[in-house]
Amino acid sequence: MTTTTLLRGRGLLLALLALTVLPLSALAAGENYGRVSGYVYDPTGTPLSEVPLTISGPALQQPISRTSGEDGRFEFGQLPPGEGYSLEVKVEGFTPIKKTGIIIRLGQTTPVDVKLEVLTETQAVATYEIVEKVNPIINPDSAQTGAVVTSEKVASIPVFTQVQAIPQLVAGVGPGNAPSSRGGLSRYGKFYVDGMDTTDVSDGSITSPMNFYAVENFEVITGGLDAQYNALGMVENVVTKSGSNKFTYDATIILSPAWSNAKASSATNQTPSTGGFLQSSTPQSETDFYSPMLAFGGPIIKDRLWFYVSGQWNISNQETPLTVNGVQENRPKDTNTRMGRLKLTWQPTDKDRLSVAFSMDDNVIGNNSSRATTSLEAESRIDRGGTFIIANYDRNISQDVLFQLQTGATNKRAFIGPQNEDLNVPAHVDLGNNSFLTGSWGNYTNENKWRFQFDPTVLFKAGAHQMKGGLQLGYLTGRLQVGNTGNVRYFDRNGVCNPDDVAAGGCESKTTYYNLDGQPGSLTTSASVAQLGAFVQDRWTVNRYLTLVAGLRADVGRMYADDNQFVTNLVGIGPRLSATYDITGDRKTLLKAHYGRSNEVGDVYVAQHANPEPIQMSAKVVNGAFVECTPDTVLDPSNTNCTRAGGLARRTFDKTHTPPSVDELSLGLHREITEGTVLGLDVTYRRYNNLWVDEEVNQIWDASGTRVVGYVDPSKTGSQVLVHNPDDAWRDYKGMDLWVQGRTGGWDLLASYTLGFNNGTVDTYFDGYGANPRMKYLFEGATPDDIRHTFKGSVNYTTSFGLDFGIRARYLTGTPLWMNQSVSYPDRTTLYRSPRGTGFSTNRGTPNFNDPTTISELRNPDQFVIDAQARYDIGRLFQMSNKLELTLMVVNALNNTDPTFYYDRWAPTNSDYGLVSGRSRPLQAELLLRFRN
Numbered sequence: 001m002t003t004t005t006l007l008r009g010r011g012l013l014l015a016l017l018a019l020t021v022l023p024l025s026a027l028a029a030g031e032n033y034g035r036v037s038g039y040v041y042d043p044t045g046t047p048l049s050e051v052p053l054t055i056s057g058p059a060l061q062q063p064i065s066r067t068s069g070e071d072g073r074f075e076f077g078q079l080p081p082g083e084g085y086s087l088e089v090k091v092e093g094f095t096p097i098k099k100t101g102i103i104i105r106l107g108q109t110t111p112v113d114v115k116l117e118v119l120t121e122t123q124a125v126a127t128y129e130i131v132e133k134v135n136p137i138i139n140p141d142s143a144q145t146g147a148v149v150t151s152e153k154v155a156s157i158p159v160f161t162q163v164q165a166i167p168q169l170v171a172g173v174g175p176g177n178a179p180s181s182r183g184g185l186s187r188y189g190k191f192y193v194d195g196m197d198t199t200d201v202s203d204g205s206i207t208s209p210m211n212f213y214a215v216e217n218f219e220v221i222t223g224g225l226d227a228q229y230n231a232l233g234m235v236e237n238v239v240t241k242s243g244s245n246k247f248t249y250d251a252t253i254i255l256s257p258a259w260s261n262a263k264a265s266s267a268t269n270q271t272p273s274t275g276g277f278l279q280s281s282t283p284q285s286e287t288d289f290y291s292p293m294l295a296f297g298g299p300i301i302k303d304r305l306w307f308y309v310s311g312q313w314n315i316s317n318q319e320t321p322l323t324v325n326g327v328q329e330n331r332p333k334d335t336n337t338r339m340g341r342l343k344l345t346w347q348p349t350d351k352d353r354l355s356v357a358f359s360m361d362d363n364v365i366g367n368n369s370s371r372a373t374t375s376l377e378a379e380s381r382i383d384r385g386g387t388f389i390i391a392n393y394d395r396n397i398s399q400d401v402l403f404q405l406q407t408g409a410t411n412k413r414a415f416i417g418p419q420n421e422d423l424n425v426p427a428h429v430d431l432g433n434n435s436f437l438t439g440s441w442g443n444y445t446n447e448n449k450w451r452f453q454f455d456p457t458v459l460f461k462a463g464a465h466q467m468k469g470g471l472q473l474g475y476l477t478g479r480l481q482v483g484n485t486g487n488v489r490y491f492d493r494n495g496v497c498n499p500d501d502v503a504a505g506g507c508e509s510k511t512t513y514y515n516l517d518g519q520p521g522s523l524t525t526s527a528s529v530a531q532l533g534a535f536v537q538d539r540w541t542v543n544r545y546l547t548l549v550a551g552l553r554a555d556v557g558r559m560y561a562d563d564n565q566f567v568t569n570l571v572g573i574g575p576r577l578s579a580t581y582d583i584t585g586d587r588k589t590l591l592k593a594h595y596g597r598s599n600e601v602g603d604v605y606v607a608q609h610a611n612p613e614p615i616q617m618s619a620k621v622v623n624g625a626f627v628e629c630t631p632d633t634v635l636d637p638s639n640t641n642c643t644r645a646g647g648l649a650r651r652t653f654d655k656t657h658t659p660p661s662v663d664e665l666s667l668g669l670h671r672e673i674t675e676g677t678v679l680g681l682d683v684t685y686r687r688y689n690n691l692w693v694d695e696e697v698n699q700i701w702d703a704s705g706t707r708v709v710g711y712v713d714p715s716k717t718g719s720q721v722l723v724h725n726p727d728d729a730w731r732d733y734k735g736m737d738l739w740v741q742g743r744t745g746g747w748d749l750l751a752s753y754t755l756g757f758n759n760g761t762v763d764t765y766f767d768g769y770g771a772n773p774r775m776k777y778l779f780e781g782a783t784p785d786d787i788r789h790t791f792k793g794s795v796n797y798t799t800s801f802g803l804d805f806g807i808r809a810r811y812l813t814g815t816p817l818w819m820n821q822s823v824s825y826p827d828r829t830t831l832y833r834s835p836r837g838t839g840f841s842t843n844r845g846t847p848n849f850n851d852p853t854t855i856s857e858l859r860n861p862d863q864f865v866i867d868a869q870a871r872y873d874i875g876r877l878f879q880m881s882n883k884l885e886l887t888l889m890v891v892n893a894l895n896n897t898d899p900t901f902y903y904d905r906w907a908p909t910n911s912d913y914g915l916v917s918g919r920s921r922p923l924q925a926e927l928l929l930r931f932r933n
Contacts, residue, residue, distance in 0.1 A: 032080075032106075032194055032195040032239055032392065033077065033078045033079055033080060033081070033104075033106070033107075034079050034080075034081050034104040034105050034106055034107060034108050034109070034110065035075060035076060035077045035078075035079060035104075035108070035109040035110065035141070036055060036075070036076045036079060036085070036087065036102065036104065036109070036110050036111075036112055037073065037074065037075040037076070037109050037110075037111060037112070037140075037141065038073070038074060038111055038112040038113040038114060039068070039071070039072040039073050039074070039113050039114070039544060040053070040068045040072045040074065040089065040113075040114045040116065041072060041113070041114070041115045041116065042094075042115075042116055043115070043116065043117055043118060045115075047068075047070075047071050047072025047073075048068060048072050048091075048116070049067075049068055049069060049070045049071075049072060050067050050068065051067060051068040051072075051074075051089060051091055051114075051116075052065060052066075052067050052089070052090065052091070053065065053066050053067070053068065053074050053076075053087060053088070053089050053114070054066075054087070054088045054089075055076050055079070055085060055086070055087050055088075055102075056085070056086050056088075057079070057082060057084055057085035057086065057102075057104070058082060058083075058084050058244070058246075059079070059080035059081070059082040059085075059104075059242075059244075060079070060080070061245075061303060061347060061350075062350065064076060064079075066399070069463070069464075071464075071543070071544070073464070073541065073544075075461075075466075077402070077459070077461070077466070078394070078396075078402055078459075079104045080104065080239075080242075081104050081105060081106045081148075081150075081216055081217040081239055082103075082104055082216065083101070083103050083104075083150075084100075084101070084102075085101075085102035085103070085104055086098055086099065086100045086101075086102065087099045087102060087112055087114070089114050089116070091116060093118065093119055094116040094117060094118060094119055095116070095117045095118070095119050097114060097116065099112055099114070103150075105148040105150075105217065105219075106148050106216075106217035106218075106219040106237065106239050107142075107144075107148065107219050107221070107237065108139045108142070108148055109139055109140060109141040109142070111138070111140055111587045113587070138587065138588070138590060138670055138672050138678045139590075140547065140580055140582060140587050140590060141539060141541070141547050141549075141580065142224070142226070142539075142549065142578070142580065143224040143549065143578035143579065143580055143592040143593060143594040143666070143668070144221050144223070144224040144225065144226065145171075145172070145221070145222050145223040145224050145666065145668065145682050145684075145737070146170055146172075146219070146220045146221040146222040146223070146235075147169070147170045147171075147220055147741060147750060148217055148218070148219050148220075149166055149169060149170075149217070149218040149220070149750070150216075150217055150218075151213065151215055151216055151217070151218075151241075153748060153750070153796075154166065154212075154215075154218065155213070155871075155930075156748065156796040156798070156804055156806050156871065157169075157794040157795075157796050157806040157807075157808050157869070158806055158807070158808050158867035158868055158869040158889045158890070158891060159794070159808060159867070160891070161212035161213075161254070161291065161293070161312070162177065162209065162212065163206070163209055163210055163212060163215060163218075163236075163238060164177040164178070164191065164205075164206045164209065164236070165177055166218045166220065166236065167179060167181075167189075167220045167234055167236050168792075169220075169750060169792065169794055169808075170220040170222060170750075170752070171222070171682070171737040171738075171739045171752030171753075171754055171792070172222040172223070172234075172682075172684070172735065172737050172752075172754055172756075173220065173222060173234055174186075174785055174787065174790075175810075175812065177205070177206070178203070178204060178205045178206075179234065180233065180785045181222055181233045181234035182222060182223060182233075182234075182684055182686055182733050182735060182756070183686050183688060183731055183732060183733025183735075183756075183758045183760075183783075183785075184232050184233035184234070184662065184686070184688065184731075184733075185204075185232075185233065185688075185691075185731075185764055185765070186204060186233075186764075186785075187203055187204035187233075187605075187764070187765070188204060188231065188232040188233025188234075188600070189204045189205075189231075189233045189234045189235075189236070190204075190229075190231045190233065190234070190235045190236070191205075191206045191207070191236050191238075192235065192236065192237035192238070193210070193237075193238055193240065193357075193359070193388070193390060194238075194239055194240055194355070194357060194390055194392060194406075195237065195239075195392065195406055196390045196392075196406050196407075196408050196453055196455070197451070197453055197472075197474070198388050198390075198408075198410045198451070199451075200412055200449065201412075201449045201450070201451050201476040201477070201478060201529075201603055201604045201605075202449060202478055202603055202604040202605035202608070203605060204233070207386045207388060207410045207411075207412045207451070208339075208359050208360065208361045208385075208386030208387060208388055208410065208412070209337070209339055209361050209386075210238075210240070210310070210312075210339055210341050210359050210361070211293055211295055211310035211311060211312040211339055211340075211341055212293065212312065213250050213252060213293060213295055213310070214240050214241055214295050214308070214310035214341055215238045215239070215240055215241065216239050216240060216241045217238070217239045218236065218237075218238055219235075219236070219237040219238070219239070220234065220235070220236050221234070221235040221236075221237070222234055222235075223594070223664055223666050223682070223684055224578055224592070224594040224596070224664075224666055225576070225596055225598065226537060226549065226551060226576065227468075227469075227535040227536065227537040227551025227552060227553045227574070227576045228468065228535060228537065228553075229598070230472075230533055230553060230555055230574065230598050230599065231598055232598050232600055232660065232661070232662045232688065240308070240341070240343060240357065241295070241297065241308050241343075242297070242306060242308055242343060242345045242355065243297035243298055243299065243300075243306030243307045243308040243343070243344075243345060244297070244298070244299070244306055245298075245299050245302055245303065245306070246298065246299075247296070247297070247298035247299070248296060248297050248298060248932070248933055249295070249296040249931075249932060249933060250293075250294070250295040250296065250310075250930070250931075250932040251292075251293070251294050251295075251930070251931045251932070252291075252292070252293040252294075252928060252929065252930040252931075253290075253291070253292050253293075253928070253929050254289065254290065254291040254292075254293075254926050254927070254928050255290060255926065255927045255928075255929075256287075256288055256289040256290065256924060256925060256926040256927070257288050258286040258287065258288040258317075260924075260925040260926075260927070261286070261287045261288065261922065261923060261924045261925060262895050262922035262923035262924070263284035263285060263286060263922070283330060284321070284330075285318075285319035285320060285321045285330040286317075286319050286330070287316075287317065287318045287319065287921075287924060288316075288317050289314070289315065289316045289317075289924075289926065290314075290315045291312060291313060291314045291315065292312070292313055293310070293311070293312040293313075294310065294311050294312075295308070295309065295310035295311075296308075296309060296310075297309065297343075300344075303347070304346065304347055304348065305344070305345070305346045305347075306344070306345045306346075307342070307343070307344050307345075308342075308343045308345075309340075309341065309342045309343070310340070310341045311338075311339060311340045311341070312337075312338075312339045312340075313337070313338050313339075314335070314336070314337040314338075314339075315335075315336055316334065316335040316336075316337075317332060317333075317334050317335075318332070318333045318334075318335070319331065319332055319333070320332075320333055320367075320370040322370070322371070322372045323372055324372050324375075331367055331370050331376075332366070332367055333365065333366065333367045333368065333370050334365070334366045334367070335363070335364070335365045335366075336363070336364045337361065337362070337363045337364075338361065338362045339359070339360070339361040340359070340360050340361075341357065341358070341359040341360075342357065342358050343355060343356070343357040343358075344356050344357075350396075351395060351396040351397075352393075352394070352395055352396075353393070353394040354391070354392070354393045354394075355390075355391070355392045356389070356390070356391045356392075357389070357390045357391075358387070358388075358389045359386075359387065359388050359389075360385065360386070360387040361385055361386055361387075362384075362385040363382070363383075363384050363385060364381070364382065364383050364384075365381065365382040366379075366381055366419065367379045367380075367381075367419065368380045368381060368382050368416070376419075377419075378418075378427075379418070379419040380416060380417065380418065380419060381415075381416070381417060381418065381419045381421065382414070382415070382416050383414075383415045384412070384413060384414035384415065385412070385413055386410065386411060386412040386413070387410070387411045388408060388409065388410035388411070389408050389409055390406070390407075390408035391405075391406070391407050391408055392404070392405070392406050393405040393406075397458075400460055400461040400462070401458065401459070401460040401461075402457075402458065402459045402460070403456075403457065403458045404455075404456070404457035404458070404459070405455070405456050405457065406453070406455040406457065407453060407454045407455065408452075408453055409450065409451065409452045409453070410450065410451040410453075411448070411449070411450050411451075412447075412448075412449045413447065413448045413449070414445070414446075414447045415444070415445070415446045415447075416443075416444060416445050417443075417444030417445070417446075417485070418444065418485055422485070423444060423483065423485050423486075424485065424486055425485050425486050426485065426486030426487075426488045426489065426490060426499075427484060427485050427486065427488070427489040427490070428489070428490045428491075428492055428496060428497065429489060429490070429491050429492065430492050430493070430496075431491050431492065431493045431508060443482075443483075443484060444482075444483050444484070444485060444522075445480065445481065445482050445483075446480075446481040447478060447479070447480050447481070448478065448479045449476075449477070449478040449479075449604060450475075450476070450477050450478070451474060451475070451476050452474065452475040452476075453472075453473070453474050454473045454474075455470070455471070455472045455473070456470065456471065457470055458470065464540055464541045464542070465538055465539070465540050465541075466538070466539040466540075466541075467536075467537070467538045467539075468535075468536070468537050468538075469534075469535055469536030469537060470534070470535065471532065471533065471534050472531075472532075472533040472534075472535075473531070473532055473533075474529075474530075474531040474532075474533075475528065475529075475530055475531070476528060476529045476530075476531065476603060476604050477526065477527070477528035477529075477604065478526065478527055478528070478604040478608065479524065479525075479526045480524065480525055480526070480527075480608060480611075481522050481523070481524045482522060482523055482524075482525075482613070482614055483513065483521070483522025483523070483614065484511075484513045484522075484614070487512060487513045487514075487520040487521055487522075488510055488511065488512045488513065488520070489510065489511045489513075490507065490509075490510045491507075491508045491509045491510065491511075492506050492507065492508065493506065493508045494506060497510075499626075502621060502624055502625055502626060503624035503625070507621050507626070508620070508621060509618055509619060509620045509621060509626075510618070510619055510626055511616050511617065511618045511619075512616070512617050512619070512629070512630075513614045513615070513616055514614065514615040514616075514617065514630075514631050515614065515615070516612060516615070516647070516648075518615075518630070518631045518632065522614065523612065523613065523614040525561075525562040525608065525611040525612065526561075526562055526563070526564075526611075527559070527560065527561055527562065527604050527607035527608040527610075527611060528559075528560045528564070528604065528607060529557055529558065529559050529560070529601075529602045529603055529604060529606075529607055530557070530558045530560075531555070531556070531557050531558075531601055531602070532555070532556045533553060533554070533555045533556075534553065534554050534555075535551060535552065535553030535554075536551060536552055536553075537549065537550065537551030537552075537576070538550055538551070544582065544585065545581055545582045545583075545585060546579065546580070546581050546582070547579065547580045547581075548577075548578075548579050549576070549577070549578045549579070550576070550577050551575070551576040551577075552573070552574070552575050552576065553573075553574045553576070554571070554572070554573050554574070555570075555571070555572045555574065555599050555601045555659075556569070556570070556571050556601060557569070557570040557571075557601025557602035557659070558570075558602075559602045559606065559607040559610075560607060561607055561608070561610040561611050562610075562611045562612070565610075567607055567610050567653050568602075568653050568654070568655070568656075568657055569657075570599075570600075570601040570602050570657055570659040571601070571659070572597075572598075572599025572600075572601055572659045572661055573597070573599070574596065574597040574598050574599055574661075575595075575596070575597060576594075576595070576596040576597075577594070577595050577596070578592070578593060578594035578595070578596070579592070579593050579594075580592045587672075588671065588672040589669075589670070589671045589672070590668075590669070590670045590671075591667075591668070591669055592666075592667070592668040592669075592670065592682075593666070593667050593668075594664065594665070594666045594667075595663075595664065595665055595666075596663075596664050597661055597662065597663050597664070598661060598662050598664075599659045599660070599661045600659055600660040600661065601659050602659075605765070606692060606765070609649075609651065609692075609723060609766065610649060610651065610653055610723070611649060612646070612647055612648045612649050613646040613647065613649065614646050615631050615644065615645075615646045615647045616644065616645040616646045617629045617630060617631060617633070617642070617643075617644055618642070618643045618644075618645070619641065619642055620640075620641045620642075622641055627641045627642050628642075629641075629642035629643075631644070631647075637717070650718065650719055650720055650721055651694065651721040651722075651723050652720070652721070652722055652723065653723045653724070654722060654723065654724035654725075657690075657724065657725050658689070658690045658725050658727075659690065659725065660688070660689065660690050660691050660692065660725060661688070661689045661690065662686055662687065662688050662689070663686065663687045663689070664684065664685070664686045665684070665685045665686075666682060666683065666684045666685075667682070667683050668680060668681060668682040668683070669681045673740075674742070674744050675744075676742045676743045676744065677740065677741070677742030677743065677744050677749070678740070678741055678742050679738075679739075679740050680737070680738070680739050680740070680741075681736070681737070681738050682736070682737045682739075683735075683736050684733065684734075684735050684736075684737070685732070685733070685734055686732060686733040687730065687731075687732045688730060688731040688732065688733075688760065689727070689730055690725035690726065690727060690729060690730075691725065691729040691730065691731070691762045691765065692723065692724075692725060692729070692765040692766060693723075693724065693725070693726060693729045693762065693765075693766065693767075693769050693770045694721045694722075694723055694766045694768075694770060694771055695721065695722045695723075695724065695726070695770030695771070695773075696719060696720070696721060696770065696771055696772065696773060697712065697720050697721065697722045698711050698712050698713055698716055698718070698719060698720035699711060699712075699718075699719055699720075700712065701772060701773065701774045702774075703774065704774070705772050705774030705775050705831065706823055706831060721771075726770070728761060728776075729761055729762045729769060729770075730760050730761055730762065731758065731759065731760030731761075731762060731783060732758075732759055732760060733756060733757065733758050734756070734757045735754060735755060735756035735757065736754070736755045736756075737752055737753070737754050738752065738753045738754075739751065739752035739753075740752070746797050746798045746799065746800075747795065747796075747797055748795070748796050748797075748798070749793070749794075749795050750793070750794045750795075751792065751793030751794070751795065752790075752791075752792055752793070753789075753790070753791050754787075754789070754790040755788065755789060756786070756787060756788065756790070757782075757786065757788065758782065758783045758785055758786040758787075759780070759781065759782055759783060759786070760780070760783050761776075761779045761780045761836075762779070762783075763783055763784055768829075768830060771829065772829060775831075775832055778832045778833075778834065778835050778836065779832075779835075779836055780835065780836060781816070781818075781835045781836030781837040781838065782816040782836065782837035782857075783816070783836070783837075784815055784816060784818075785815060786815060786816050786837070787812050787813055787814075787815060788813045789811070789812070789813045790810075790811070790812050790813075791809070791810070791811040791812075792808075792809065792810045792811075793807075793808070793809050794806070794807070794808045795807050795808075801876070802872055802873035802876040803870070803871070803872045803873075804870075804871050804872075805868075805869070805870050805871075806868065806869045806870075806871070807866065807867070807868050807869075808866070808867040808868075809864075809865070809866045809867075810863070810864070810865050811862065811863070811864045812862065812863045812864075813859075813862050814859035814860035814861050814862050814863075815859065815860050816836070816837035816857070816858060816859060816860075817837070817839065817858035817859065817860060817902060817904035818832065818834075818836050818837055818838070818839070818858065818904055819832070819833070819834060819838070819839025819840060819858065819904055819906060819913070820832050820904060820905055820906070821833075821905065821906050821907065822905065822907070834852075834855045835855070837857060837858065838855050838856060838857055838858055839855070839856065839858045839904065840854050840855060840856075858904060860899075860900065860901050860902055861898060861899050861900060861901075861902075863898075863900055863920065864894075864896060865891075865892050865894075865896060865920065866892070866893050866894055867889070867890065867891045867892065867893060868889075868890050868893045869887055869888060869889040869890065870887070870888050871885055871886070871887040871888075872885070872886050872887075873885050874886055881933070882931065882932065882933040883930070883931070883932050883933070884929075884930075884931050885928075885929070885930045885931075885932075886927075886928070886929055887926075887927070887928040887929075887930070888925070888926075888927055888928075889925065889926045889927075889928065890923065890924070890925045890926075891923070891924045891925075891926075892920060892921065892922060892923045892924065893923065894923075895922050895923040896920055897919050897920050897921075897922050898919065898920060899916040899918065899919055900918045900919055900920055901916070901917045901918035902914055902915065902916060902917060903915050903916075903917045
């Protein structure tokens with residue numbers, strides 16, 4: 001059976017499964033809407049039933065009407081996020097009321113209560129009482145934690161225009177564009193666009209960035225997930241802007257020339273030798289950045305068909321200061337990113353709505369290595385990009401039943417290789433100073449990854465119950481090419497090796513790379529995962545005070561390695577139960593509790609782990625010539641002049657697996673302290689179970705853990721690895737978030753303090769835990785993402801004359817280090833002598849170097865960064881109806897270039913241990929000019 005036939009058969013099976021469950025209640029992977037709910041009362045506080053209510057807003061094509069239930073409760077679901085909604089209530093004998101300025105937030109419920117007043121005889125005409133609604137951040141119908149950040153909020157604070165950077169604003173989320181969240185691995189993050197999962201299929205990053213200002217709402221969920229989500233980490237769901245009957249446009253230009261940015265006197269993420277030129281008289285490195293952005297939308301057919309199109313182009317030139325052979329040079333590192341997006345929305349009837357969106361990006365980075373040990377000829381280049389297409393279909397079957405279908409595909413490609421893209425030049429490595437001379441140390445990879453998603457959905461309401469359940473079907477696949485330029489790597493010493501004249505000197509050894517057919521060349525492998533998730537959930541509004549949410553989901557993953565070789569099945573069950581209780585009965589003080597489990601049922605990265613690697617035949621120089629060494633050579637263990645590595649993986653997947661999972665317990669108290677501002681306290685415990693490890697099962701080590709003294713199976717000399725999920729591969733998180741969010745007068749605030757403790761035995765998948773059984777006891781301790789104290793805040797103030805100010809601040813205590821040493825035998829393993837997160841306080845060679853009493857905790861430095869911006873609407877000066885905004889943004893306003901990371905690897909000679917390995921980037925200023933209606 002061919003690969004194509006297998007893929008078609010598997011795809012047909014998935015489609016048939018989906019068709020069989022369409023009648024079931026379901027909900028899509030991520031939400032696209034928000035809700036408004038509340039109660040209607042008479043002047044005495046008695047609930048009123050059968051009261052007609054109507055909601056309208058700019059995001060709705062026509063008003064929607066509902067009536068209150070027997071307990072006075074009403075709810076408008078499936079409302080597009082946005083501002084400017086109005087709720088009208090008109091009942092005979094009572095003064096009509098219109099509540100305006102209602103904001104709908106993605107995935108949240110906006111509470112709006114209505115208290116009617118009796119229409120008096122003095123009122124000759126029943127005019128509306130207009131009430132400006134103050135929108136609280138409090139969400140009475142869910143125990144989820146996180147925040148919804150609107151596009152207007154993001155534009156008012158100093159943050160780079162990157163969609164993937166927004167989660168960093170929220171409590172419980174770590175730094176970086178693929179951050180860890182509350183103890184989870186960074187690869188556990190999920191990125192949704194318009195409700196569909198677009199996460200990279202192998203590393204958890206974003207598949208395809210998009211125009212920053214094309215987003216309407218950024219929803220960041222950090223915990224308390226509903227059953228529709230299966231995520232072990234943070235979830236970011238962005239809902240993009242759609243066209244309407246009004247033509248809109250939004251044009252921005254960002255200017256950050258070199259003269260507006262502080263010059264770098266020290267390198268970031270470079271070798272410590274660069275720290276010697278802090279007082280250097282040579283030219284300092286420079287950085288500049290430019291980015292035009294354009295978006296516009298409007299009607300194609302009024303009331304029926306709309307469009308929204310956007311694009312962004314980022315041009316970045318960043319020099320890296322290096323000291324090469326004692327001479328400083330500023331090496332350019334250029335990044336060029338182009339992003340485009342088109343969204344069409346069609347509403348053929350009042351009950352049907354279809355949207356189709358296409359996004360693409362292309363990202364090229366030159367001189368990506370930018371290291372002092374890499375020559376210009378050996379620099380690497382990244383050329384990558386992504387695309388995705390999403391189709392969303394909504395059908396209002398009745399007032400209480402909504403059918404949805406979300407489907408689409410994502411693609412991500414990435415090439416990492418030599419700067420000149422010449423794959424035929426052999427690589428050279430100078431063993432004298434461990435520097436790379438040509439061919440970007442020889443390695444190149446070419447990867448192409450796909451995700452296909454199909455999520456039919458139905459949501460229905462029955463009295464006080466909002467029920468949902470359904471299926472989520474996905475197929476993840478990737479193809480990986482790995483090679484070495486010229487298919488050979490020369491190791492030189494005291495000169496550059498000339499392979500045509502080995503006797504002349506300079507040649508020490510060479511490694512030739514072969515594919516599995518025994519021919520010099522690269523190796524291409526594939527991997528895939530078929531996923532099926534099913535869930536049911538009921539949100540039960542017991543009464544005005546209490547809401548219960550109960551759910552259950554099951555997830556199945558079936559992994560395949562190269563040539564569709566079956567690897568293993570993963571099956572997980574995830575119960576969810578949460579409750580919210582309105583303590584004071586006025587929706588201003590909520591007590592929230594949650595328990596839930598999510599299961600990780602495989603991805604392309606794990607499936608690819610079962611695949612073979614290129615065969616590496618290493619030959620030394622003997623008597624002025626390279627030893628003849630090919631894949632057909634019969635190897636003698638006592639002869640180290642010819643060695644072999646790679647080929648068919650010496651890794652075996654366990655027959656049965658308990659999938660990686662997380663159990664979460666959380667408790668929260670949220671209080672509206674002023675109108676529109678909420679103070680919250682959330683306490684969370686998470687236990688991450690059964691993480692993926694490579695465990696050595698054949699080699700027997702001596703007590704020191706540095707020498708192999710035998711084999712469990714003497715017939716299989718060498719390493720034999722079992723890939724599995726043992727119970728002792730775990731992480732846990734204990735944390736508390738104290739946060740405040742909301743608007744008060746001209747102030748808009750999102751700030752938090754997090755106290756967190758991350759511990760465990762595993763840093764990330766296949767990180768070395770179990771590779772040396774003698775070292776396993778040392779792996780338990782504070783994990784590398786253990787940030788004990790985190791303060792973060794984004795505050796902006798808006799004046800009445802068109803000027804606003806924004807400040808963003810972050811303070812993070814240092815992450816743990818772990819003293820280690822590289823050991824050449826066997827297989828260049830890493831040697832540890834103290835528990836994770838610690839090291840010895842005395843130098844090696846001293847009498848008490850291995851004295852346990854000298855072990856101490858090691859930490860990187862604390863980090864403190866402040867960003868600021870000022871924005872003014874110039875259009876007000878000319879009484880323009882549109883906005884013409886001029887923004888000055890300064891990142892790292894204090895120009896704090898203190899160290900951020902230290903080296904923790906020790907070596908007997910030339911050790912960098914304890915020296916600076918990274919610093920904060922210096923001050924960078926941007927000028928933004930934005931014109932929009």
